[in-house]
Amino acid sequence: MEQAEQSGRRTDRRSFLLKGAAVGAGAIGASRLLSAPRASASGGLTKGDVAILQFLAAAELLEADLWEQYNELGGIQDRERPGGTGNKAYTRALSVLDKDIPQYIHDNADDEQSHASFINAYLEANGADPINLDKFRTVPGSKATGARQIGRLTNLMELTIDTSWWTRYRSHSKNPDLGDTLPQAVPDLAVGKHPAIPRSDDDLTPHRHLQAIANTAGFHFGTIEQGGASLYASLAQRVTNPEVLRILLSIGPTEAMHFQTWQDKAGNAPPLTDPTTGLTFPNLNGGGALFKPNLIMPEPTSFLDRKFPACSIIRPSATEGAALGAAKFLTAMGLFNGQSPDFFAGVKALAEAADAAQRQ
């Protein structure tokens, strides 16, 4: 009884995120109570498949929102991605990392929107509810020249960025799935709150302050995309329908392609100290093999069990609690600073439902 009530509440919170709020009775919570949920809850999808796809749809909408903000200021605004008018000084600072960065930002933004749109359309085609976060587009965005003045889902101006992926992919023995922790590439980014876009035109000077903001973006790009690569690898292990597996195995590696590009570009971020904030980007060429910028191919490392030979892999990829882990990772990053309690409750409910999914 108590469990049923809890699952009812969970469904209520989740319905805030669903278009039309037409959630079947106990749709999500119920699957946690059944030892063997029926294999075709909607179309050919199990309830678990639906829950995983719904969580991924939400994650992709959030990714699309953050990439759209980067594109408005530092990407290419065109018919495909029309928002914003660009910020010349910020775009120039980003281009220090690679002159093609505006194109890459544009295409990454385009990819994320395509992921969100596809997953939502697929859910609908299979009789399941798509995810719509529009009511949460309330977070203030950049006031700098080039940005649209609209509410956002995500906040790119108070980030605390975990850059341990840099050393994790360069380590030949450690793996977070085996309990290992690895050092930060940019320790200053892992503490405090840092803008990755200019908050206003006041952030466009002095020059090294703006470059520090562009460098922050450079590392944030990689942080987001390596997380996406791990998320798909982790959740794919618990889907049931082969076509849903195909979706996860086809989208996930594009996140890894993004990551590969971004970690290459992050390595070009010039070492410097922001004269305004003291934020320091170290010289990664001076720190040994765990930090060396040109080691962008995933170093073979321990996988599953240390008794096996080292293997070049996505890491982490453990499936248990992966969705909630991703939600916590993004929350701890400050990406949702300014969001409403309903938003956090809704994301948590979607993550818990995805983590309750079991492969049938």
Ligand SMILES: [Fe+2]
């Ligand atoms: Fe994506």
Ligand SMILES: [Fe+2]
């Ligand atoms: Fe992505």
